[in-house]
Amino acid sequence: MKNSFIQIQNTNMKEYILIAFLSLITILTPIKPFIMLITFFVAADTIMAIAGNIKKYGIKAYKSTKLFNIVVKTLFYCSSIVAVFFIDKFIFESSILGINLLLTKITTLLWCYIEIKSLDETSMNYYGNKSLWVYLKELFKKGKELKKDLNEIIEDDEEKKE
Incomplete structure (x- = not known):
């Protein structure tokens, strides 16, 4: 009897966690393109840097320990976009100067600019291209x-x- 009571409580807790998670996903749906865009730029920058490093210094120069920075950078960018989205959504009620999610768009544009600049520097350093x-x-x-x-x-x- 005791065992079945614990299973019922665990099931309810799992349902509550699932409902909370799905609710959060639903709230964050409008910023999915922004998150995907910044993740794409981080991935492109990383792939280009790894390929350039291998091209310039050989496969022995490749160190997987530096790849952890991808996780930190992506989490920082995405969490800042989510934080600004909440400010946009709940403080400014989604519209500033008649533009929906203006702060979120500006923040995403800033992070994308930084990644594009990094791609440009990588291109110049490793591949000898012009800016x-x-x-x-x-x-x-x-x-x-x-x-x-x-x-x-x-x-x-x-x-x-x-």
């Missing part, structure tokens, strides 16, 4: 030239029609 920002400047310059050329072609076609 990402140099590539973006060149891309915009080529885009302006293309737009100018297209405008000239359009103007020539209009003159021929007239």
Whole structure:
């Protein structure tokens, strides 16, 4: 009799824990894309750094003890996003200046910028590439030239029609 009573209490406790966990997941559903995005950037940065390190120094230079930093970095980024989400949701009632989850978006953008900068530094250090920002400047310059050329072609076609 005693044994079955304990099992009933344990079952109820498991149900309460499951309900609490599912409730938390439901509350955090709006920030799932932000969490996935920052996790992707951390993973990309880590993979690129490991590959670059192996390329530059060989497989013997690879140390798995440094991989623990991935866990710490990801947990820090994700927990800060969750904390800011709660501030956004329950203090500012999800909207600042008419933009939903503004603080959460800004925080995620900040962490993504840091990871992109880290990817850029890794690319320059290990692979000898130019900075990402140099590539973006060149891309915009080529885009302006293309737009100018297209405008000239359009103007020539209009003159021929007239």
